[in-house]
Amino acid sequence: MKQKKNKGLPITIVILLIIILLLVGGIAYLYFFTDMFKSNKQLFFKYTSQIVQSENGFIDNQLVQYFQKKNSTSYENNGEITFEVAIPNIEDDLELANNFNITFTGKEDPTNSKSEKEISLNYSDSVKFPLTYRKTNTITGIQTQYIGSSFVSVRNDEELSGLEDINNLLKLQNLEFSNEEVRNLKTTYFDNILNTLDDSKFSTLTEGNLTGYRLTLTGEELKNTLVQILNALKADTNTTHKLNEILQGVGINSEIDEDSIDDLIESINDSEWNQDIEMTVYAVGGNLSKVDIGMTGNTLTMSKEGNGQDITYTISLNTTKQDISAVCTAKYSDLNSDNVTETYELTLEGIYEESNVVEQTENAKAHNQYSITNNVQFKDGVEIEDLTEENAVILNDQDNEYVTNLMNAIQERIVEVNKVQMEELGVSENENPMQYLIPTLFATNQATAEIDEQAVNAFNAKFELYQSTNTKGATVKGLLTTIQNNNETEGNNQIEEINMDGEEYEVTEQNITLLKSSINVDDAYRVEFEKDINTGLIYRAVINKR
Numbered sequence: 001m002k003q004k005k006n007k008g009l010p011i012t013i014v015i016l017l018i019i020i021l022l023l024v025g026g027i028a029y030l031y032f033f034t035d036m037f038k039s040n041k042q043l044f045f046k047y048t049s050q051i052v053q054s055e056n057g058f059i060d061n062q063l064v065q066y067f068q069k070k071n072s073t074s075y076e077n078n079g080e081i082t083f084e085v086a087i088p089n090i091e092d093d094l095e096l097a098n099n100f101n102i103t104f105t106g107k108e109d110p111t112n113s114k115s116e117k118e119i120s121l122n123y124s125d126s127v128k129f130p131l132t133y134r135k136t137n138t139i140t141g142i143q144t145q146y147i148g149s150s151f152v153s154v155r156n157d158e159e160l161s162g163l164e165d166i167n168n169l170l171k172l173q174n175l176e177f178s179n180e181e182v183r184n185l186k187t188t189y190f191d192n193i194l195n196t197l198d199d200s201k202f203s204t205l206t207e208g209n210l211t212g213y214r215l216t217l218t219g220e221e222l223k224n225t226l227v228q229i230l231n232a233l234k235a236d237t238n239t240t241h242k243l244n245e246i247l248q249g250v251g252i253n254s255e256i257d258e259d260s261i262d263d264l265i266e267s268i269n270d271s272e273w274n275q276d277i278e279m280t281v282y283a284v285g286g287n288l289s290k291v292d293i294g295m296t297g298n299t300l301t302m303s304k305e306g307n308g309q310d311i312t313y314t315i316s317l318n319t320t321k322q323d324i325s326a327v328c329t330a331k332y333s334d335l336n337s338d339n340v341t342e343t344y345e346l347t348l349e350g351i352y353e354e355s356n357v358v359e360q361t362e363n364a365k366a367h368n369q370y371s372i373t374n375n376v377q378f379k380d381g382v383e384i385e386d387l388t389e390e391n392a393v394i395l396n397d398q399d400n401e402y403v404t405n406l407m408n409a410i411q412e413r414i415v416e417v418n419k420v421q422m423e424e425l426g427v428s429e430n431e432n433p434m435q436y437l438i439p440t441l442f443a444t445n446q447a448t449a450e451i452d453e454q455a456v457n458a459f460n461a462k463f464e465l466y467q468s469t470n471t472k473g474a475t476v477k478g479l480l481t482t483i484q485n486n487n488e489t490e491g492n493n494q495i496e497e498i499n500m501d502g503e504e505y506e507v508t509e510q511n512i513t514l515l516k517s518s519i520n521v522d523d524a525y526r527v528e529f530e531k532d533i534n535t536g537l538i539y540r541a542v543i544n545k546r
Helices: 011-030 040-052 061-070 091-099 167-174 179-191 219-234 237-249 258-270 400-425 446-450 453-464 473-489 509-517
Strands: 075-086 101-109 114-122 128-136 139-143 151-155 202-207 210-217 277-284 287-295 298-307 310-319 324-333 339-351 365-378 392-394 468-472 497-500 503-506 524-531 538-545
Touching (some): 040 210, 040 277, 040 287, 179 237, 210 219, 210 287, 219 237, 219 258, 400 473, 453 473, 453 524, 453 538, 468 473, 473 509, 473 524, 473 538, 497 509, 503 509
Parallel strands (some): 151 392, 497 538
Antiparallel strands (some): 075 101, 075 365, 114 128, 128 139, 139 151, 202 210, 210 277, 277 287, 287 298, 298 310, 310 324, 339 365, 468 524, 497 503, 524 538
16 A cells, blocks of 8 residues: 555544634633632643643743753753563563663754764674764765765755754744734634533542643534634635644644644544543643543543753653554653753553564554653853865765666675674674564564565665755756666565656656656755555655756
8 A cells, every 4th residue: 555645634633723722712711810710621621722822831940941951052962762672472582682781872053053972882892883974064974984985965055944943843932912802812712612611511630739620522512613624724725824833843844824724624424423422631739730632442641750950751652443552751850951861752552453574463562662761961162173075975966877886886885794793792692672662562564564664774874865955957867876776676665656846657678768858957856755554655756946
């Protein structure tokens, strides 16, 4: 099954938008009131609104300031990533995986757009794979002693993606609504839709020292509420524009317009919503402390402990249908100091459905836990050497043949090093313990398990070198040659389709020749790839002239 582009918006995004609208309306309507003489409905909306408050809200202002400081102040850091893996029936094979860890030290200079990390993959006390990551301005490179002394680097002339910039996550915190926009949200969505929900839908409960306020809707009631809001949104272009800004701020490229809203309404109406949804907000001392959302056998819980100097957030997801759970904890200590400790832990548990690793066993749960500690020390005078032609091979400046030969040589060298290191550990070259660190508990397709990860990465790497928002025409021609050569030699692993400026082409010698003749070497192109949802292999190239 190939991965298809989603022309509409998923229902989960709709629910996100609904919550955002609800929150902003709630802030405008209820925030400045005390709890005295308030109904369960009013208190539910009051504490829900605290999710996005800038002062004393669920996302603590001290934490926001800390991340802003990291993006503007130089610092050094060091830390470790450890793993805990338990897979039924293969416990003896997991000793190396549980002994494996990653250590790192780093330097960050945001003012000069420089970053460096010394990373070591530690199989044992004596078997290690060290490498250095460095980014200076628009050049990013990786170097390891097993390949050579120079950095293998790529120049990116545009801003890197949101994965490298946490500011994208902070845009929501700083997104402002004018008084007129707030009044519109309050009237259109809160007064006319949300606030018309019957008081009987709201209740109160206690959990330890927490007081909870719950909204319960049947599936049909939730469906009707969502459709009402979406119909209102179709006519509200100002709010649509604002919500598109929010989506882009968190890295979601889908756009809300009349067509996509109609698609969502149709999808919602065609779906069976036969279970209740419950959303509960818990407060202690007048502040939001925990949020529970339960729907269709899935439960999402977000909680916060502490404030100011030391804060811990926990997010957990449980799906009863698949019997899978995920718990993520983030702890920040000494936030107001120049020495901050970040601790992250992710735990995944679930039942195998199909796997080539273990025999299927009823109620046999796999367990993957990842723990990260990162100690951050803010300081002046952090120095990071620039990446230049003297210490780096910049692939953008090389011709296609050079790049292809270099990457093939690197791949062969890594295979050799892996073989030697695995022999030192007393296992075969195909038994690298890192393969067990990926949460295979979610594997539901035998074909996926049979694809060797290293082979997938090696196959994709040949093409991902060309991926860029600013690829010259000459390089695009080189990509087409690489695709043609691959299909002639790789057997089953082939690039099947090329989308060129919106037109689909099957990969044939005739079409490759045709596409090459249409490309101007001096023009710039955006090059992207799509991967098979089951195997992870690239099967389609998308090329658009800029």
